[in-house]
Amino acid sequence: MTIMLYELAGRDAARPFSPHCWKTVMSLAHKGLEFERSAVPFTGVPEVENRFGKTVPVLRDGDKVISDSFDIALYLEETYPDRPTLFGGEGGVALSRFMEAWSASQIHTTIGGRLLLDIHAMLEPQDQAYFRESREARFGRPLEDVVEAGAERIREFGAKLEPLRLMLKRQPFIGGEGPLFADYIVFGAFQWARVCSAEELLEPDDPVSLWFDRCLDLHAGIGRSVAAAA
Incomplete structure (x- = not known):
């Protein structure tokens, strides 16, 4: 199942700018994982994943939904231990x-x-x-x-x-x-x-x-x- 990343963007959906979302983009790329990106405006954040949280990034991986860039990185490290490490221990x-x-x-x-x-x-x-x-x-x-x-x-x-x-x-x-x-x-x-x-x-x-x-x-x-x- 495709990994979906919800990230903050403005008028131009192709220009995501959130520092926290970029941490997650780089983490997913580091792990070599394929993922899709969904641009979300500020006023759309509360609606992400049925009001899952108040901020982005939010990551859906199968039936698992995680928010917060650090928590997402920890999840990726635990779930995909055979991929390049994000922490090294x-x-x-x-x-x-x-x-x-x-x-x-x-x-x-x-x-x-x-x-x-x-x-x-x-x-x-x-x-x-x-x-x-x-x-x-x-x-x-x-x-x-x-x-x-x-x-x-x-x-x-x-x-x-x-x-x-x-x-x-x-x-x-x-x-x-x-x-x-x-x-x-x-x-x-x-x-x-x-x-x-x-x-x-x-x-x-x-x-x-x-x-x-x-x-x-x-x-x-x-x-x-x-x-x-x-």
């Missing part, structure tokens, strides 16, 4: 837990506010209304003010990546010689920015940029299947 799971927390606190909080208007512009009108209302309630101010304030955070972004940069000077991937789910966690954040915004976050020769390019080339270039924002 318990230590890799622990590493990925750390990278999840680090990415959320250092990368998402830095670039997320900066992307709000870019994301808003990608949506259909009904989703724009939902997005503006929900995000302005979250941030406590208009989207335009959040984006303007985000400019200062972007200027500090390079310094926040120094631990990752130092690691990637010594090895090609966070997982070592090859990628693991820990790589896909951070990749998802950079892919989010790449798909939504034309703003350059890093210099092309930055070790983190070079690592991101290597990730884009993985699994027959599935990351490049969506062009960068122009």
